[in-house]
Amino acid sequence: MTDCLTILCGGASTRMGQDKALLPLGDESLLQRHVHMAQEAGFRVQIAAAGVDYADLPADIVRVQDKLPERAGPLSALAGALQALALCGGQGTYLMPVDTLLTAAQLRDVLGKSQPASWITIAERGQLHNVFAYAEVALLPRIEQWLAGGIRALQPLNSVQGAKLVALPQEWSPLLGFNTPEEWQQAKEYYERI
Numbered sequence: 001m002t003d004c005l006t007i008l009c010g011g012a013s014t015r016m017g018q019d020k021a022l023l024p025l026g027d028e029s030l031l032q033r034h035v036h037m038a039q040e041a042g043f044r045v046q047i048a049a050a051g052v053d054y055a056d057l058p059a060d061i062v063r064v065q066d067k068l069p070e071r072a073g074p075l076s077a078l079a080g081a082l083q084a085l086a087l088c089g090g091q092g093t094y095l096m097p098v099d100t101l102l103t104a105a106q107l108r109d110v111l112g113k114s115q116p117a118s119w120i121t122i123a124e125r126g127q128l129h130n131v132f133a134y135a136e137v138a139l140l141p142r143i144e145q146w147l148a149g150g151i152r153a154l155q156p157l158n159s160v161q162g163a164k165l166v167a168l169p170q171e172w173s174p175l176l177g178f179n180t181p182e183e184w185q186q187a188k189e190y191y192e193r194i
Contacts, residue, residue, distance in 0.1 A: 003108060004090055005043040006064070006081040007034055008131055009098035010050025010071055015179040020099040021054060023184060031098050035061060038104035046084060046093065048077035067144070073152030074131060075143060082140045092118075092136040100132075101175040101191045107132055110166055117164040119157045124168035129176060130154035 009021040009031055016023075021031035028036070031047075035057055038045050046062040047054065050071045053063070066072060067079035078095060085093055094107055111120045111134045121133040131154065139160065146156055157163060168176075174190040177183075 003043050004046060004085055004093040005038045005104045005107075006046040006048055006078070006093045006095050007031065007038075007098055008048050008074060008077055008095065009054070010048055010052065010066065010077055011097075011099075016099075016181060016184065019052075020178075020184075021049070021052075025188070029056075032056060034096075034098060034104070041103070041105040041108070043094070043104050043108075044090075046081050048081050050077070067147055072147075074154050075152050075156075076147060078135060078154065079140060079143045079147060082135060082137050082143070086137045086140065090137060092134060095131060095133045095135060097131045097177060099177045099179070101187050102132070102172060106172070110169060114164045114166050117162045119160050119163040121154075121158065121163075121165060122168045123165045124173060128155070128158060128165070129168065130157065132176070133157075 021029060023030045025033050031054055035045050046064050048064050048066065050066055062084060064080045064084040066076040067083065068076040081093055094104060096102065096104065096107055110122065114120050118136040118139050119133065122129045139157065142160065171194065175187055178187045
C-alpha cells in the first residue's frame with residue numbers, strides 16, 4: 001500500500017496571529033506545499049484540521065475528524081487519522097505538523113532507517129519531537145483508552161513496547177516549527193539558504 005501522511009493543522013495559531021496552514025510560501029500556502037510535495041513523493045495524504053475546511057486542495061485529500069471534539073489535541077487527531085486509515089485497510093501513517101519546512105519525503109527517509117515499530121519518532125539532544133513520527137493502526141485501541149482517561153498529548157506513545165527514537169539530523173533543527181511571525185521569517189531564511 002502507498003505510504004500515508006497525516007498533516008496536523010488543527011492548532012489555534014494564536015501566537016502566529018493567523019492560521020499557519022495558510023502562511024504563504026512562494027505562490028502557494030504552506031499546507032498546499034506540503035500536500036503537493038507529499039503527493040509527488042507518492043504519499044496518500046490525510047489532513048487532521050479539527051473541523052477547518054481548507055479549500056484549494058486536491059479532491060483526493062482525505063479530511064479526517066479528530067476522535068474528540070473541540071481541538072482536543074494531537075492524540076485526538078492521531079486517533080481520528082488512524083481510524084480513517086483502518087477503514088481503508090491501511091496499516092500506518094507518517095505524522096507531521098503543518099508548521100514545518102521539512103517534507104514528508106525527508107521524514108520518511110529518516111524514520112525509515114529505524115527498525116520497524118508501531119511508534120517511531122525523532123529526538124534532538126534528549127528532546128522528543130512527537131509530532132514528527134510514524135504510527136501504526138494497531139495503536140488505536142490503546143490511544144482510545146488514553147483519550148478516555150483524559151490524556152491529550154502524544155508522549156505516552158514513547159512508552160509503548162518497541163517504540164523507537166531516531167536522531168534528528170542537525171540541519172533540520174531550524175526547520176522543525178515556528179509559532180511566531182519572527183520564527184516563521186527565520187525558518188524561511190534558513191530554508192532559502194540550504
